[in-house]
Amino acid sequence: MKRLSLFLCLTVFSLAFGIQAACADGLDAFKGKEGSISIAGGTAHIPVMKDAAKAIMSANPNIRITIAGGGSGVGIQKVGEGLVDIGNSGRKASDAEVSKYGLVMFPFAVDGVATVIHAENPVQALTGDQVRAIFAGQITNWKEVGGNDGVINVYARDESSGTREVYWKKLLNKGAVVASANVVPSNGAMKLAVSKDPNAIGYVSIGHLDGSVKAPSLDGVEVNQEAAKSGQYPVVRKLYMNTKGEPQGIVKSFVEYITGPDCVEFIKAAGYIPF
Amino acid sequence: MHRTADRRTGSVWLPACRFSAAVTGAAVLAILLFLLWFSLPLLDADTLSKLLSWEWRPFQGGFGILPMVAGSLLLSLSALLLAFPVSVGICCFAHGMGPSGPAAYLLRLVKFMTSVPTVVYGFVGVFVLVPLLREAFRSGSGFCWLAAAVGLAVLILPTIVLMLHSQFMLIEPQVTLTAAALGMSPAQRLLHLVIPISGRGFAAALVLGFGRALGDTMIPLMLAGNAAQVPGSLLESLRTMTAHIALVVATDSQSLAYLSLFACGLILFLSTTLVNLGLQLLKRSGEDNG
Numbered sequence: 001m002k003r004l005s006l007f008l009c010l011t012v013f014s015l016a017f018g019i020q021a022a023c024a025d026g027l028d029a030f031k032g033k034e035g036s037i038s039i040a041g042g043t044a045h046i047p048v049m050k051d052a053a054k055a056i057m058s059a060n061p062n063i064r065i066t067i068a069g070g071g072s073g074v075g076i077q078k079v080g081e082g083l084v085d086i087g088n089s090g091r092k093a094s095d096a097e098v099s100k101y102g103l104v105m106f107p108f109a110v111d112g113v114a115t116v117i118h119a120e121n122p123v124q125a126l127t128g129d130q131v132r133a134i135f136a137g138q139i140t141n142w143k144e145v146g147g148n149d150g151v152i153n154v155y156a157r158d159e160s161s162g163t164r165e166v167y168w169k170k171l172l173n174k175g176a177v178v179a180s181a182n183v184v185p186s187n188g189a190m191k192l193a194v195s196k197d198p199n200a201i202g203y204v205s206i207g208h209l210d211g212s213v214k215a216p217s218l219d220g221v222e223v224n225q226e227a228a229k230s231g232q233y234p235v236v237r238k239l240y241m242n243t244k245g246e247p248q249g250i251v252k253s254f255v256e257y258i259t260g261p262d263c264v265e266f267i268k269a270a271g272y273i274p275f
Numbered sequence: 276m277h278r279t280a281d282r283r284t285g286s287v288w289l290p291a292c293r294f295s296a297a298v299t300g301a302a303v304l305a306i307l308l309f310l311l312w313f314s315l316p317l318l319d320a321d322t323l324s325k326l327l328s329w330e331w332r333p334f335q336g337g338f339g340i341l342p343m344v345a346g347s348l349l350l351s352l353s354a355l356l357l358a359f360p361v362s363v364g365i366c367c368f369a370h371g372m373g374p375s376g377p378a379a380y381l382l383r384l385v386k387f388m389t390s391v392p393t394v395v396y397g398f399v400g401v402f403v404l405v406p407l408l409r410e411a412f413r414s415g416s417g418f419c420w421l422a423a424a425v426g427l428a429v430l431i432l433p434t435i436v437l438m439l440h441s442q443f444m445l446i447e448p449q450v451t452l453t454a455a456a457l458g459m460s461p462a463q464r465l466l467h468l469v470i471p472i473s474g475r476g477f478a479a480a481l482v483l484g485f486g487r488a489l490g491d492t493m494i495p496l497m498l499a500g501n502a503a504q505v506p507g508s509l510l511e512s513l514r515t516m517t518a519h520i521a522l523v524v525a526t527d528s529q530s531l532a533y534l535s536l537f538a539c540g541l542i543l544f545l546s547t548t549l550v551n552l553g554l555q556l557l558k559r560s561g562e563d564n565g
Contacts, residue, residue, distance in 0.1 A: 153416035158501075158522040159333050159532060174334075182418045182512050183501035185522055196406055197416050 026262035027059045029253040034062035037254050041068075041075015041088030042162060043186075044111060044205060044272075045239055049088070051266040052258055063250060072162050079103065079242050085251045087242045090162030102245050107238040108259045109272035112206035112228030113167045114215040114235070116191070118198045123147040125217045131171060134201055137178030142199060154181040155193055155202035163187060166237040167203045171218075207271025229273045238275060310544055313537040322531070326538055331503035333523075333532040340535055342503045344542060346513035349506070350420065350495060351488035354427035358484060361428075362435035363477075370443050370469065371461030382440065388433040397497035400426040405498065414510045418500035421509040426494040431484040438483055442476025443469055475558060482554045486547055492517035516543055 039049055046069060053065035070078070072089035079087025080101030090111070093103050115131055117123060123146055126134075133139040134152055143149045156177050157164035168174060184190045187208045194200040195212040206225055209215055215223040218233065227233035247255050257263060259275070267274045317326055328339035365385065369378040404425060409417030446469050454464035492515075495501075500512025501522060514522075516539040523536055 151414075155416070160523060168334075179504045180502050180512060182416055183503075183514070183522065185496060185501075189497075192401065193416075193418070196401070197409065200416065 026257050026260050027056060029256065030056055030060045030063055030250060033060070033250050033253070035250050036064040036066070037086065037251055038084040039065065039067045039086045039088065040070050040078045040084045041086075041242075042072045042090040042239065043069045044090050044162065044207070045088040045241075047270040048109065048239075048258065048263065048266050048272070051269070052254070052263055055262075056254070056257065065254070071160055073160065076101075076103070076242060079244055082244060085243065085247075086254070089240050089242060090237055091165060092238070092240065093242055103242045104244075104246055106241040106243070106255050106259060107275045108241060108263070109239040109267045109270075109275050110228060110236055111239055111272050112223070112225065112233055112236045113163050113171070113203050114206050114209055114223040115171070115201065115203050115218060116194050116209070116213040116215050117201050118194060119212060119214050120198060121147055121214060123216055125220065127219050128171060131201075131218070132173065132175055135172055135177050135181070136175055137180075150199040152201055153197055153199045154178055155190060155197075155200055156181040156183055157190065157203070158183050158185055162237065163203065163205050167235060170235045171203075205271070209271075225271070225273050239272065307544060310537055310541045313534065314541050317531075317534055317538055325531075326535060329505070333530070338531050338535045340516070340519070340539055340542075342505050343514050343516045343519045343539060345505050346495075346499070347489055347515040347517070347543075350423055350427065350499065350513060350515055351485055353420070353424040353509075354431060354488045355481065355485050357424060357428035358432045358435055359481065362432050362439060362480070362484075365432075365436050366439040366443060367465060367470075369440065370447070371465040382436075385433045385436045388429075389437070393430055393491060393493040394497075396426055396430055397493045400494065400498045408510070412510055415512070416500065418498060418512055419510045420499060420506045420513050423495045423499035423513070424509075426498045427488050427491060430491060430494060431487045434487050435480045435484040438480035439473070439476055442473050442479070445476075446472060478557050479554060482550055482557075486550050489543070489546060489550075490517065492521050496521055 039053075046067060049065075049067045053067060056063055057065060068084075072091050075084075075087035075089045076093050076097055077087075078084045080097065080103060087103075093101075093105060097103060098105075115126065121142070123142065126145060130139060130145050134145070135154060135156075137154075139145060140152055141149065142152055154177070157167075168177070182193065184193050184202075187204045190202050190204050191208055191210075191213055194202045194204075204213070206215075206223065206228060209224075217223060218235075221227055221232050223233055228236045241255055241258065243251065243255065246252075264274045317323060325336075325338050326340055328337065329341045330337035330339045331342055365381060367373075369382050373381075400422060404422050405417035407417075408419065408422055409415070443465075447464075450464060450468040450472075454468055459467070495513075495515040496518040499514065499518065501514045501518055502512035503514045503519070504512070506513045520536050520539055523532055
């Protein structure tokens with residue numbers, strides 16, 4: 001018995017040590033360095049950036065990392081004008097932006113966007129055509145797609161949303177969205193609104209999916225990160241870090257750290273698929 | 276002796292006050308110039324006609340802000356319509372119509388309401404008011420003109436009540452003796468003396484309430500549904516200029532959609548200026564008559 005517990009103790013210890021050693025690998029690049037890294041842009045990126053920054057700064061107190069939001073457009077503009085070292089975006093920088101600023105893009109995660117309905121809505125599956133017709137205002141009652149009798153309430157995101165952009169391009173095929181659709185300002189607000197409205201339909205980043213809302217299958221494909229990763233579920237986008245020209249020094253180390261094996265857990269914890 | 280002390284403190288404070296007044300004035304002027312400067316690219320005929328249209332579809336080239344202008348006006352006027360009678364009622368209750376104990380508590384409650392952040396009202400609205408409206412009317416999502424109007428009415432109620440309260444407090448000492456001599460009850464004093472000569476106070480309370488309703492962002496953003504349309508009924512969604520600015524501000528800073536925000540800002544700025552000028556005019560005419 002005693003021997004067993006000693007064995008267990010040793011196993012746990014070596015496991016813990018092993019994990020720590022693995023973590024330290026990626027952080028080695030920062031050893032003995034000092035300086036600061038400033039980051040701004042897409043809000044979806046912030047949880048990953050924060051976890052990474054915490055790990056780096058606690059291992060190396062001479063490095064300061066500041067992280068701000070602002071949205072994808074702001075991230076690209078700020079890094080292009082040299083105001084920050086890394087500008088995050090939930091979309092690819094346009095050709096005009098790349099050539100104007102000399103941006104280099106580093107994708108590090110994949111995020112899907114799911115159609116969501118109220119958790120108690122009996123509808124289990126929708127087709128792409130049905131979703132497009134609902135958002136265009138052609139299908140207006142849930143019973144037309146196999147649900148209860150009830151007028152469909154459409155929820156959409158504002159024009160600055162990266163989530164809106166990918167959903168509109170890849171699922172709605174840039175089609176019209178009915179003018180009376182309610183507009184909510186964030187993924188969190190969307191989830192809240194849909195979870196309270198039995199007749200709602202909306203869309204959120206798959207990373208934000210939880211039990212409060214339901215994601216019906218699309219064209220027979222279950223909506224989850226695995227399907228997004230394999231390419232079965234098509235409504236996906238990449239999360240990018242952008243730098244002006246090739247990154248140097250600790251900024252380069254930071255980009256390598258985020259895209260390296262150490263941050264896989266941070267990316268998964270934030271609900272995204274490592275790229 | 277007393278007078279010289281007064282004059283001395285006056286001599287210290289007067290330049291300081293003048294200075295801060297000048298700084299404040301300059302800041303307001305700077306804001307106006309800033310808004311004008313950023314609105315300049317919008318001032319050619321083609322862009323202006325796009326801007327002053329009813330169509331907000333930024334990805335199809337429609338940048339009309341008129342639905343938002345209409346939304347702001349409709350929402351603040353309706354909130355005022357809801358809040359004003361209630362506020363007058365509360366003030367009358369507190370000034371003689373009601374028993375003094377509950378009246379004091381009521382006033383304390385209203386003062387407490389001023390310290391509640393608007394986002395809290397918005398949050399309660401999302402969880403309580405919106406589902407209630409959805410259930411009650413069985414039409415739409417509950418995020419609508421009515422929800423936002425009720426939310427805003429709660430927000431501007433303390434402003435109106437406290438404005439009226441301070442006006443009544445100003446007038447009451449002047450008429451107390453007369454009223455007592457005539458054997459009036461506090462309720463009669465209020466109805467026949469205080470209210471009839473509080474006209475300016477009522478107008479000021481209305482104007483301030485309207486300004487506060489027009490300027491609030493959080494409640495319309497959270498409760499009104501934000502569809503860029505002119506609502507056909509109280510149960511339909513609308514978008515105000517303030518919510519519009521909050522929603523669009525993170526877009527690409529080169530686009531026309533982004534620049535349209537400055538037009539909204541300019542309209543908001545000019546409307547509040549007009550409201551305040553109106554208030555000044557009212558005050559002056561009141562003084563002439565009085």
